[in-house]
Amino acid sequence: MNNADLLSIAKQFGGPLYVYDAEKIKFQYNRLSNAFSGVKNLKLNYATKALSNISVLSYIQKLGAGLDTVSIQEVRLGLAAGFEPHTIIYTPNGVSLNEIEEVAALGVQINIDNLSILEQFGSKYPKTPVCIRINPHVMAGGNSNISVGHIDSKFGISIHQIPHLKRITENTKMNINGIHMHTGSDILDIDVFLHASEILFETAKHFKDLSFIDFGSGFKVPYKTGDIETNIEELGERLTVKFNEFCKEYGRELTLAFEPGKFLVSEAGYFISKVNVVKQTTSTVFAQIDSGFNHLIRPMFYGSYHEIENISNPEGRERFYSVVGYICETDTFGSNRKISEINEGDFLSFKNAGAYCQTMASNYNSRFRPAEVLWINEEAHLIRKEETFDDILHNQVVLDFSELI
Missing domain, CATH: 2.40.37.10 (Lyase, Ornithine Decarboxylase; Chain A, domain 1)
Structure with a gap:
């Protein structure tokens, strides 16, 4: 898409106006998929909150993506756009138990990020598959407003609370099928992200029946010529090695999941x-x-x-x-x-x-x-x-x- 195309669209529809280039979204999706081609099971869940137009969601679903959601409304948008419930993960923060119960009833993967709700939900629904969001206490982003994995963040269960976390899951006999982290947007340093992944691997060892590990997203995109961006290809190469080694140690082929939002649609x-x-x-x-x-x-x-x-x-x-x-x-x-x-x-x-x-x-x-x-x-x-x-x-x-x- 070039300036002549944009001007033609502006003259046709007037302004102000939002315009999205589908080919750029597809390019970014394929770029991330190819970077992790060495992983046997890869799942890319598009972060709905970045851009939630139902036609865009439907297009991304056709590319093969799953969906990352943070509210029951986003879940319902995803279902309306054609996503199957099992391809949607729901990662709220600070919502009521009632909302989580409503989403679980739709057959969507639940991701819980605090001990209070985890214990309540596990006590009532021990057989329902649940993912746990961990706070790795890593500052990976360049902007404090969008960096969510540091020690003072409201998101996730602290790695220092693992003993309490294990006690809850063992007492309730919950079905823990995933471990998740999200450090926030604008990842500037791949080594910091890889350090956080090691923390996630260590946490995963405490749970014997996992089917996936979700590394969130937050990959930085360039905003101007010469701007720094996350080197997806290098990250893919290095994290693939670590992930495959962990799967061998764990004794099972797990799914590696990401939740790209800005990475897929920002530049489009x-x-x-x-x-x-x-x-x-x-x-x-x-x-x-x-x-x-x-x-x-x-x-x-x-x-x-x-x-x-x-x-x-x-x-x-x-x-x-x-x-x-x-x-x-x-x-x-x-x-x-x-x-x-x-x-x-x-x-x-x-x-x-x-x-x-x-x-x-x-x-x-x-x-x-x-x-x-x-x-x-x-x-x-x-x-x-x-x-x-x-x-x-x-x-x-x-x-x-x-x-x-």
């Missing part, structure tokens, strides 16, 4: 918005677009970088702009960026907008959430309509104040 996504105003102050030239952090919150939420291109004038003379939104708070997408000369009415494209962009969108300022388009086989297909004012009002209830005041 583009966010397109139109420039409303070019405004010059004493020191800055602002390009003010018809969007804000209600549609793309990541730069404001945790300082993510999105490369910005003027797809209406890609060959124009480069100038420096601060690209900002229309929200009545500071919503800066990029400061002092070198971009081809911008005129009012031009379309700008934000790269790496496939993961955690639409799924984190809101109706702040009562603005509509944009449409979504999937680019597949050189054609643009609408996969979500732009919201309307009726959508804003749909679940609101207007009181009759003549009877209340």
Whole structure:
């Protein structure tokens, strides 16, 4: 997909707009699969929270993926998209026992990350297969907001609680069929990830009836030219050796599972918005677009970088702009960026907008959430309509104040 394709889509559907390149998703899926081709049993469970459009889920299911979910709503989306229950893993955090029971009743693989719920669930449903999420106490990510495997994280059961964990599983005679960890996004150092995997292998030795070990994900993708990314090929080569050696020691061929989200869809996504105003102050030239952090919150939420291109004038003379939104708070997408000369009415494209962009969108300022388009086989297909004012009002209830005041 190139800028000409994006501009054509922008002119067809207008902006703001999310666009996803199916071929890029497929490329990333195959890249990860090939990196671990030396593993006999590999399962890639796509992390729904990254991008949950049902057409995207259905496409990824056709590639052969399973599904990683964190809520019963995501589970139901997966089932609606065509995933079989046994291909879905459910890894919530801090949810009620009732929700976990509802998901288990659907036949989905349960993954529990705290001792309290583990004991309650095991006491009531000892025969139901359960995976256990371990906190390896490893800081593998570069951003504290998305690094979830460190010692102060709310996620997972601490490796220091293994004795308590074993006591619960032995007392309840639970069916523990998997061990899981997730260190968080933006893995910068393969050696740190491999160190965490050794901790997971040691934990797995405490459980004799495992069928899989889930290493989570969090592989870093590049956000600009020359940016660092996780070397998937090297990780695949080195972790494959370790995993196969462990399976021999364990005495059984286990499944190696991952939960790629951002890795599969981030680079496949583009966010397109139109420039409303070019405004010059004493020191800055602002390009003010018809969007804000209600549609793309990541730069404001945790300082993510999105490369910005003027797809209406890609060959124009480069100038420096601060690209900002229309929200009545500071919503800066990029400061002092070198971009081809911008005129009012031009379309700008934000790269790496496939993961955690639409799924984190809101109706702040009562603005509509944009449409979504999937680019597949050189054609643009609408996969979500732009919201309307009726959508804003749909679940609101207007009181009759003549009877209340």
